[in-house]
Amino acid sequence: MSFNLVEFLKSLVSLTVFDYVRQVWGDTPGVEIVLDIIGVLVVSTFCLLIVIFLIWLERKVIARIQDRIGPNRVGGRYGLLQTVADVLKLLTKEDITPAGADKVAYNLAPLTIVMAALLMWAVMPFAPGVIGVDLNVGVFYVMAVSSVSVVSLLLAGWGSNNKYALLGAFRSVAQLVSYEVPMILSLLIPILLARSMSTEQIIAAQDVPFIIMAPLSALIFFISALAETGRTPFDLLEAESEIVAGFHVEYGGMKFGMFFLAEFVSTLFMSGLFATLYLGGYRFFGLENLVIGDMEIGRLLGLIVFFVKMFTIYFIFIWIRGTLPRVRVDQLLNFNWKFLVPVTLVLILVVAILDKLAGGAGIWTRTVVQLVGNGVVGLVALELMRRAARRYRREQEAMVMTRRELASAPAEVTVSSH
């Protein structure tokens, strides 16, 4: 088969261009390596460029939530080029390394954090067959790579030799490491239901999206994804009003930009992972297999479906950021270790046992059984949390009362306010 421009363009539109190239040049290892390199470049470039749009979107949506207009000067009345201008500004800033800093750790951290954020995308299925590589341990690989960002944060905080940075780094380690536990455990549930760790096969198993089968697991994953990416209400690691900016206080110019880039890329990745594991990824009532004439248009439609799902989740991320205040560090850790982790452990047990009992039944029976199991666990957990909160509130009130009595007793003055 020889090269044909029309066929090539056609395969480009239907996103089967790699298959076409394999047909033309053969399936040799050399061709594979070239295709892999092109794949890496495409995925990485996509991640870096989409961030420009994401930052604009975030600023615009947050502005609307806070009753402002947001960027509206650079690049037309919607401020579309605002981020481009910001990037250009960052590029022309002086490159400073503080005198007291550990030079290696300080300069290495921005690189490794972006590396970790990019590497996760290798197993993200964008459309049927459009995936970096369909590893058979896909989800496991994601967890392994995402842990690297914790090391980068610690490198940044420790290397800066700045007390605020160190405090931010330690907070981030406590937070990210804690929330990784419910995240890993809640990821077990889609794996259990799909009987596979490969992202493609998890999507293939979702004749009923897992958010209907296991809504509680989806909720726990969503909360821990918020914490893992360090976004409000869990943005303690960079809390501007407490520790200036946490681990990246000493960074300036593009090195600072890299931390932001990594944050946005990994947040988008978490939305994509949520869409893949719980919303059925690129699947939408068989739309992804559509063929019109000799054009396999399905892949393109699948890509669009995936993007719609991913950006819906991303919008919820922004929405939460614009709505909720920051939690306290003890609240953050208590909520994780005393609520999320026990609930997730119980949930795994319930899902596993129910799945063994109803495994042979049809898809709808399984769905209803799992849904009821999830619902019961969720309601019991909520009730327990409500009771604990009530007890805590009573203790706090009692403490305030005693303190007030102690304060007012010696002076013999009664304050009638409150």
Added chain:
Amino acid sequence: MLTDWQFIALFVVLSPIFPAMPVIINHLLGPKKPNPIKQQTYECGIETVGDSWVQFKVQYYIYALVFVIFDIEAVFLFPIAAAYDQLGLFAVGAAVLFIFLLGDGLAYAWGRGVLEWV
């Protein structure tokens, strides 16, 4: 199988280029006028007192320790979940016992008051 990891290997090799490129461009484009005051540690505007590489609150490390236990044990749960179809009742019972052990570890840490933030 091995060709799958070829992509990851290439990705690991190529991915440092993407963050390194803007940092290097920044280094070339930006002005270079270092002076001692500019390179001081930025804390509150006051001169920094002492090093920040000090002994730190042990609480953070305890959380990290609890995490390590959970993380390692959760790793064992992944293959069980992926191969759930091929497991007999005995294996499922073992997995359930394993999760109880995990829960026991958490209960121990909780009971010892390790999870209280002070």
